[in-house]
Amino acid sequence: MELLKKLTGCWSPSGREDNIRNLIAAELEPYVTDVYTDPMGNLICRKKGNGRRLMFAAHMDEIGFMVTNIDDNGFLRFTNVGGISAHNCVNRGVVFENGTAGVISYEKSVKDLNLDKMYIDIGAADRAEAESKVSVGDMACCNEDFTLMGSCAAAKSMDDRVGCYALIKAVQRAASNKNDIYAVFTVQEELGLRGAKTASFNVEPDLGIAIDVSMVGDTPESARRSLALGKGPGIKLKDASFIIHPKAREFMLQAARAAEIPFQLEAAAYGGTDAGAIHLNGGGVPAGTVSIPTRYIHSPREVVNLADVENTVKLVTKMIEVGI
Amino acid sequence: MLLKELCQRSGPSGWEDDIRSFILSQIKADEITVDTMGNIIAHKLGGGKKVMVAAHMDEVGFIVSGFTDEGFVKFKTVGGILTTVLVSKKVLLGEKKVPGIISAKAVHLQKREEREKLIPMSELYIDIGAKNKEEAQSLLNLGDYGVFAGEYTEFGDGLVKSKALDDRVGCAALIELMKNDYTNDMYFVFTVQEEVGLRGAIIAANRIRPDYALVIEGTTCSDVYGTRPHETVTNLGGGAVMTAMDRAAVSDRRYFEMIKSLAERENIPLQIKRTSSGGTDAGSIQRSGGGVRTAVLAVPCRYIHSPVSVMSKNDFDSVCRLSAAVLKELERREL
Secondary structure, eight states: HHHHHHHHHHHOOOOOOOOHHHHHHHHHHGGSEEEETTTOOEEEEEEEEESSSSEEEEEEOOOOEEEEETTSEEEEEEEEEEOGGGOOOOOOOOETTTSSSEEEEEESOTTTTOOGGGEEEEOOOHHHHHHHOOOOOOOEEEEOOOEHHHTEETTHHHHHHHHHHHHHHEEEEEEOOSEEEEEESSSSSGGGGHHHHHHHHHHHSOOOOOOOOEEBSOSSSSSOOBBBSSSSSSEEEOSSSBBBBHHHHHHHHHHHHHTOOOEEEEEOOSOOHHHHHHHHTHHHHHHEEEEEESSTTTSSSSSEEEHHHHHHHHHHHHHHHHHO | OHHHHHHHHHTTTOOHHHHHHHHHOOOOOOOEEETTTEEEEEHHHHHHHEEEEEEOOOBBBEEEEETTTTTTTEEEEESSGGGGGGTEEEETTTTTEEEEEEEOOOOOGGGGHHHOOOOOOGGGGEEESSSHHHHHHHHHOOEEEEEEEEEEEETTTTEESSSOHHHHHHHHHHHHHTTTSSEEEEEEHHHHHHTSSSHHHHHHHHHHHHHHHEEEEOOOOOOOSOOGGGGOSSSSTEEEEEEEEEEOBBHHHHHHHHHHHHHHHHHHEEEEEOOOOOOOOHHHHSSSSTTOOOEEEEEEEEETTTEEEEEEHHHHHHHHHHHHHHHHHHHHOOO
């Protein structure tokens, strides 16, 4: 769990992935043939095999905030980096890369709240003090601790550091690999699957698997959704960004059975994962997504079940070993 | 004057012929290509990295969508134009630049409720002075394009008012920058169809496969009466504008920081854009091929996407100087 704690604790909103990239590269360098960063900032870790290219993508960016204005009294106005609802931000903590901490609050009332009526308070006395700590264009992330609760864990940026965790662990654990394995940690997924687009152009995979969190339908009066916490990773058949390719579906189902883990089939109406970008690369790539069931996605406290996480590691490990 | 001529030429997205032929007459390069979509790609051969400098030559405009029995022209907008901006504006339609006025039911015939709310696009029409449908059809064809008629005027302290400052001001900067000598392999690209979704730039970038791109734009500026301080976006006269993040792209971090320190070093006024709305060709270029490091510099324009957009010549000068410094710096170092 130490690694998951470290990954979720890492500060790296979309477009500012340097910290998380360094952390992951250090974890994987001893286990792979080579590691490189492409012009968009994707981290591509390659483990040589039989020449067929099997790509896994977990996005390493997280949602965040960007400063758009600093006022005379030292308060900051901000915009969202990725999908953020105003109600998830009310009086929540944020932190800038240089350690400057802040609290998000709102002007008059929580009625009809939107981000234009909200601000970040960093405890500055005036504009000069605020400007000595942050600038327009600087980004911030949620500031929350990793917390164990029963068989679950809550943290900021489980989306998609838990996917990064599963991919790192699987590459480290795999006893062998049939194909050339490309473990890709993508950037800017939260802004529209942007990193995965250039990463798959650079990798030209024969098959691509995204590993990402997905919403569950197991909470009180929840919307109907396929997944529940604790029943194993999901094999996503569709969302708004892709429909699984039959080859990818077969590959994933076989690996799940061979790994002897519980798993769930998932059909989602909304959302998107890097598979959406990968499957449209070049002349087309069979692609699928492993879903890690997660509650409260895009909030400062995203909750996963630890047995699901371990079973996801087992599934991805098996996919690496079996290959295509 | 170059900027004036650039602004007065017509080039609604998809029908950029007039502006393209003017730009072609103004530039010199080792190799000049007009690609399949109509982008101008002017290549100045060099040794080092491939650098793409892009400004879009299209502008927001109109397309003729029908004729009424009375001889009025029905139309749709091309690119993002607010309906509030339309009524009583002069437009030029078709290759012959037929003048017309966007109109609606006369104010004294409007019911009280109608007067108080926005007239929907579907109720607007363009009056080209035709007596009937036949006469209108003899002047224009279905599918003809149009643009705002917005004369170029200088006023105040170095201010300019015109249609199409977005992005003819960028085209003017490119033409200036092309006059310098470079050691990198330089591609100056005047793109098409930016206003309808960054379309020309993706084709050009895929053809060029640059290492770096610098996009030069006209951008929003709302430093005016009635705007709350944190919603002004940019300040007229505040210098060149650089984008950290908008809807289309997050600027490459090292590139962004390099430009910020260059501006300081060269003492060129620079403001960081104070919103994340809007988008530029950087979005298309950044994610072309295997990825491209991109940055955006812009001239603030009040009343953008209208016949009367306003900019400051000082800001234009800042953008030109900073862009030149950036292109030089890219010859000296890797990001």
